[in-house]
Amino acid sequence: MEPVTEATDLLKLDRQVCFALSIASRSVIGLYRPLLQPMGLTHPQYLVMLALWESEPLSVKELGELLQLDPGTLSPLLKRLEALGYVHRERNSHDERTLAVTLTPVGRRLRAEAEKIPPAIVARLGMDIEELEHLHTSLMRLIAATQRS
Amino acid sequence: MEPVTEATDLLKLDRQVCFALSIASRSVIGLYRPLLQPMGLTHPQYLVMLALWESEPLSVKELGELLQLDPGTLSPLLKRLEALGYVHRERNSHDERTLAVTLTPVGRRLRAEAEKIPPAIVARLGMDIEELEHLHTSLMRLIAATQRS
DNA sequence: CGCTATTAGTTGGTGCACAAATTAATCTAG
DNA sequence: CTAGATTAATTTGTGCACCAACTAATAGCG
Numbered sequence: 001m002e003p004v005t006e007a008t009d010l011l012k013l014d015r016q017v018c019f020a021l022s023i024a025s026r027s028v029i030g031l032y033r034p035l036l037q038p039m040g041l042t043h044p045q046y047l048v049m050l051a052l053w054e055s056e057p058l059s060v061k062e063l064g065e066l067l068q069l070d071p072g073t074l075s076p077l078l079k080r081l082e083a084l085g086y087v088h089r090e091r092n093s094h095d096e097r098t099l100a101v102t103l104t105p106v107g108r109r110l111r112a113e114a115e116k117i118p119p120a121i122v123a124r125l126g127m128d129i130e131e132l133e134h135l136h137t138s139l140m141r142l143i144a145a146t147q148r149s
Numbered sequence: 150m151e152p153v154t155e156a157t158d159l160l161k162l163d164r165q166v167c168f169a170l171s172i173a174s175r176s177v178i179g180l181y182r183p184l185l186q187p188m189g190l191t192h193p194q195y196l197v198m199l200a201l202w203e204s205e206p207l208s209v210k211e212l213g214e215l216l217q218l219d220p221g222t223l224s225p226l227l228k229r230l231e232a233l234g235y236v237h238r239e240r241n242s243h244d245e246r247t248l249a250v251t252l253t254p255v256g257r258r259l260r261a262e263a264e265k266i267p268p269a270i271v272a273r274l275g276m277d278i279e280e281l282e283h284l285h286t287s288l289m290r291l292i293a294a295t296q297r298s
Numbered sequence: 299c300g301c302t303a304t305t306a307g308t309t310g311g312t313g314c315a316c317a318a319a320t321t322a323a324t325c326t327a328g
Numbered sequence: 329c330t331a332g333a334t335t336a337a338t339t340t341g342t343g344c345a346c347c348a349a350c351t352a353a354t355a356g357c358g
Contacts, residue, residue, distance in 0.1 A: 017281055018177060019196065020288035023217045025174040026345075027295035028167060033346090044314060047168065060337060068172045073315050075338055080313080097323045097336040125294040132166055135287045139169035142284065145274040146176035175315075182316090193344060209307060222345050224308055229343080246306040246353045 031124055035117045039110060040084055044069075044077060046114070049086065049103075053111050057100040059092070086110060180273055184266045188259060189233055193218075193226060195263070198235065198252075202260050206249040208241070235259060 029043045036046055044067075051066050052058060060071050060078070067074075078101060081087045086107035092098045122129070178192045185195055193216075200215050201207060209220050209227070216223075227250060230236045235256035241247045271278070 017285050017288075018181070018192070019216070020285050020292065021170075021174045021177055022192075022196070024288045024291050024295075025170045026217065027292050028170055030346090031295055032167070042313065043167070043171075047171070061335090067168070068175065069314090070316055071337055072317075072339080077314075095324075095336085099337070125291070126297070127291070127294050131287070131290075135284075135291065136166050136169050138280070138284045138287060139166075139173045141280075142173050142274070142276070143169065143176050145276050146173075146180055148275070179316090191343065210305085218344090219346055220307055221309080221347075226344075244306085244354070248307070 028121075031121055032117070035120060039113060044073075045081055048074075048077065048081065049107065049110065049114065052087065052101065052103050052107070053114075057102045059098045059100065061098065063101065081107075177270075180270055181266070184269060188262060193222075194230055197223075197226065197230065198256065198259065198263065201236065201250065201252050201256070202263075206251045208247045208249065210247070212250065230256075 032043050032046065036043065041049065047067055048063060051063060058066075060074050063069070063074055063078075064071055078087065078089055078099075082089050085104055088102045088104055090100050090102070092100050122132070125132075181192050181195065185192065190198065196216055197212060200212060207215075209223050212218070212223055212227075213220055227236060227238055227248075231238050234253055237251045237253055239249050239251070241249050271281070274281075
């Protein structure tokens with residue numbers, strides 16, 4: 001039995017938080033997987049579609065800011081969404097550097113199908129909306145904490 | 150302005166939760182990155198080291214259960230840790246199927262260095278231990294929720 | 299005992315995540 | 329007006345995550 005110093009104590013608490021965060025994220029994504037599969041979407045692709053269902057068109061830069069993702073991650077992801085026939089990628093005529101990502105009619109219609117997913121997830125989790133909202137608030141505070149200075 | 154139906158409402162709440170979870174996880178890992186870099190570790194490798202600092206030896210299966218990771222993920226990761234000189238991989242003599250992953254002396258000594266990380270992270274976050282503990286509890290409840298049935 | 303099923307780990311393939319280097323377009327100082 | 333700086337995307341390379349197929353060892357049943 002080793003002595004519990006302040007260092008090992010902090011190490012343990014912290015370990016639990018970063019463990020929990022990684023595992024929770026992967027576990028929840030795992031819940032989405034079978035629901036997204038029929039549409040041919042991965043979870044990150046689903047997040048991009050959610051962003052586009054809210055606002056269109058979006059540039060790679062704008063998507064990157066919304067999803068906190070690298071252009072190097074989004075670029076090939078968007079090509080796969082285009083290959084699936086859900087989005088259209090076109091250079092902006094006023095600024096040829098930026099890309100205008102828009103939904104295709106098929107991509108727009110997919111939203112109706114996607115709306116069945118969240119209730120299924122919430123039901124599967126069997127947690128109160130209230131508790132989920134509280135968790136969301138805590139996570140947003142954590143995200144804010146990681147981003148100051 | 151489109152009408153807020155129950156479906157779009159749920160879609161939004163949920164979107165926020167899965168957004169927040171993914172982004173929080175990646176953001177916190179991003180905080181670790183510069184601290185782990187001097188040791189040559191990635192965050193998943195750090196989690197494996199934490200597990201080994203607590204208990205040794207561990208098999209791939211045991212590590213997979215602790216970290217909720219696939220053997221297909223762990224197998225190459227452990228080889229990289231071995232190449233770094235932090236762990237040793239050896240088949241168990243009583244059951245040649247299982248691998249006994251142990252720390253090397255260098256890997257064991259690395260713990261002292263690693264103990265500096267959590268206080269640095271907590272300081273960087275600037276959040277109460279209490280709030281972090283509460284978040285941890287919520288995350289554990291969420292993980293449990295994803296895993297029943 | 300020997301055959302079959304199970305178990306542990308590895309391998310190969312796809313896609314995400316991030317960093318660094320690259321390319322092309324636009325902006326801005328002089 | 330043009331040279332250099334800045335900006336937006338793409339590309340390349342490494343490593344993680346998951347799945348499915350495979351290999352080898354062990355367990356268990358007849």
